Amino acid sequence: MLGLGDGEVGVIDPATLFVDGDDARAILDGTPGDRDALLRRRGNGPFEARVCARDAVLAGATLRLVQFTDLGADRALAARLDGQRAELETLTRRLMSVQEDERASLSRELHDDIGQAITAIKLCASSLMHEPDPPRTSVVTETAHEIGQIADQTVAKLRDLSLLLRPPQLDALGLEAALRWQAGALFRSELPRIELDIPPLDCRPPRDVELACFRIAQEALTNVLRHASAGRVALHLQCDDVELRLRIEDDGRGIPADHRAGLGFITMRERARLVGGALRLDSRPGRTTVEAVLPLPQESDARVGVLQG
Numbered sequence: 183m184l185g186l187g188d189g190e191v192g193v194i195d196p197a198t199l200f201v202d203g204d205d206a207r208a209i210l211d212g213t214p215g216d217r218d219a220l221l222r223r224r225g226n227g228p229f230e231a232r233v234c235a236r237d238a239v240l241a242g243a244t245l246r247l248v249q250f251t252d253l254g255a256d257r258a259l260a261a262r263l264d265g266q267r268a269e270l271e272t273l274t275r276r277l278m279s280v281q282e283d284e285r286a287s288l289s290r291e292l293h294d295d296i297g298q299a300i301t302a303i304k305l306c307a308s309s310l311m312h313e314p315d316p317p318r319t320s321v322v323t324e325t326a327h328e329i330g331q332i333a334d335q336t337v338a339k340l341r342d343l344s345l346l347l348r349p350p351q352l353d354a355l356g357l358e359a360a361l362r363w364q365a366g367a368l369f370r371s372e373l374p375r376i377e378l379d380i381p382p383l384d385c386r387p388p389r390d391v392e393l394a395c396f397r398i399a400q401e402a403l404t405n406v407l408r409h410a411s412a413g414r415v416a417l418h419l420q421c422d423d424v425e426l427r428l429r430i431e432d433d434g435r436g437i438p439a440d441h442r443a444g445l446g447f448i449t450m451r452e453r454a455r456l457v458g459g460a461l462r463l464d465s466r467p468g469r470t471t472v473e474a475v476l477p478l479p480q481e482s483d484a485r486v487g488v489l490q491g
């Protein structure tokens with residue numbers, strides 16, 4: 183650190199290590215303690231160090247022990263870490279925004295291109311069914327009927343997928359309607375039963391908070407469907423002047439202790455963090471709760487619009 187060669191430490195005058203004579207006197211002769219000081223580095227410029235001075239008694243003699251820690255290196259490391267953290271955050275934001283754009287464009291593609299193509303298949307099948315010449319055999323009729331059915335099912339699936347990728351309700355009607363729609367679309371069968379506690383919100387949260395809340399709910403609800411074997415799932419939404427709270431609770435088997443760390447939880451946490459909030463997870467057999475607390479901006483001009491009724 184000081185650029186000294188082997189054996190030199192014991193023979194040089196320690197006072198010459200200090201740039202400032204006051205520092206040298208205080209550390210070498212004053213009361214033991216800690217102090218920041220500028221030190222000389224052989225072959226290089228001075229550097230900032232934390233100097234800790236202590237006294238020790240050895241064979242009846244009092245020795246002053248001095249320890250140096252290079253603060254420059256610590257600070258450079260801290261600055262590098264800060265830089266990397268900021269870079270990672272920018273990257274994550276960019277990733278989320280690219281993901282949303284990508285979803286929107288996929289949704290458009292699915293609807294405009296593939297949806298139209300399947301409708302065309304259905305029209306062909308239908309014209310085949312109604313073609314009087316050549317005479318129809320039962321095989322042709324049945325096949326045409328089947329083509330029509332498959333096309334219908336595919337269009338329905340595509341529609342669901344397209345809505346899942348980009349729920350139109352979120353932009354148009356707001357968070358509450360979008361959550362109701364999503365819950366209804368996911369929980370069509372009898373079990374698990376879904377209970378919604380979504381009171382009308384007084385204020386409309388900013389778009390990024392709404393989107394974060396919606397995507398977290400979407401992932402948490404999908405997790406219940408895929409993993410929980412639950413009989414009941416409840417979604418609560420709560421909003422006051424300060425924050426938006428989303429809680430999704432199921433009575434399923436609980437998250438296994440050795441569960442795979444999935445992208446779902448990572449993304450939920452990131453989404454909450456990027457709007458300044460946090461995600462809490464509490465799970466045991468019979469009860470799993472995922473809660474997102476998302477702060478709302480406090481300046482009144484940052485609020486967007488007011489929902490009627």
Ligand SMILES: Nc1ncnc2c1ncn2[C@@H]1O[C@H](COP(=O)(O)OP(=O)(O)O)[C@@H](O)[C@H]1O
Nearest residue numbers: 405406409410436437441442444445446447470
């Ligand atoms: N509500 C739940 N009940 C039981 N297990 C769950 C629940 N949610 C998540 N898990 C478990 O946690 C794991 C990680 O979830 P997640 O990060 O969303 O990844 P993925 O859903 O892609 O597996 C799941 O694979 C599952 O084992």
Ligand SMILES: [Mg+2]
Nearest residue numbers: 401405444446
């Ligand atoms: Mg998941």
